[in-house]
Amino acid sequence: MALADFRLENLPRSAQILLFLGVAVALSYIVYSFYFQGMIDQRTALQDEIKKLETSVAQAQAVASQLPRFKEEVARLEERLAELSTILPSEKETPIVLRSVLDMASASNLKIMRFVPKPTVPRNFYVDWPIEVSVQGSYNALGRFFEKVSQYGRIINVDNIGIKTFETGTNAARTVSAVCTATTFVFREEQVETGTGN
Incomplete structure (x- = not known):
């Protein structure tokens, strides 16, 4: 049988199904490799970036939560400096x-x-x-x-x-x-x- 004479209808039904499944698997792999894999990699990179940003936000919130305490400390130290400057003449x-x-x-x-x-x-x-x-x-x-x-x-x-x-x-x-x-x-x-x- 020559390639020019090859027809799908001439193949047995099981061979047709196997050939169809093979082509479908090959096309699925090609689409996955070129399209979905890039999206999956991009999604993974974005998730990693989100985790890093969430960590940074948590650290910034921890520092921000201590800001009132730092302001109180600065005010207390400025008050102490003013008190000490009254006993130390300029x-x-x-x-x-x-x-x-x-x-x-x-x-x-x-x-x-x-x-x-x-x-x-x-x-x-x-x-x-x-x-x-x-x-x-x-x-x-x-x-x-x-x-x-x-x-x-x-x-x-x-x-x-x-x-x-x-x-x-x-x-x-x-x-x-x-x-x-x-x-x-x-x-x-x-x-x-x-x-x-x-």
């Missing part, structure tokens, strides 16, 4: 602090013999500003001066205290001579301003 307020130390010494009936500001020592957000103070007066007056300094609204540390007594009989108001270092702490505004800009 550089503009240092003459007031110096004047206050002099006034406290005078109000305590001490004679100021020497009052010498020393070079500042930079720290993270503040600087130490030591001031060498030499006074004369009674022991009680010296105690009142230290008490006034301890109750002052700004932080002032007094250290390196040296006390010498005078001989009795000279002047009752001046029985001791004291030398100390009064260190105040000055808020470095420019450090904070440049730090918040980053």
Whole structure:
């Protein structure tokens, strides 16, 4: 039988069914390979992308849920900074602090013999500003001066205290001579301003 003489009707019924099924399977495979497989791959890629996006959204929601807590923390820290800046004078307020130390010494009936500001020592957000103070007066007056300094609204540390007594009989108001270092702490505004800009 030549190929030109081949007719489907001449084949037995079972062969026709098998041939039809073979062609149908081949066409189904071709359509699946070129059309549906691409769609399935695209669908799988989209599902993977959706999972990644859902994970990102969940992470963003977790961060967003903590946002009020972070805002509260920032507000609390800003409040604390404002509170601390009231006890740390700014550089503009240092003459007031110096004047206050002099006034406290005078109000305590001490004679100021020497009052010498020393070079500042930079720290993270503040600087130490030591001031060498030499006074004369009674022991009680010296105690009142230290008490006034301890109750002052700004932080002032007094250290390196040296006390010498005078001989009795000279002047009752001046029985001791004291030398100390009064260190105040000055808020470095420019450090904070440049730090918040980053």
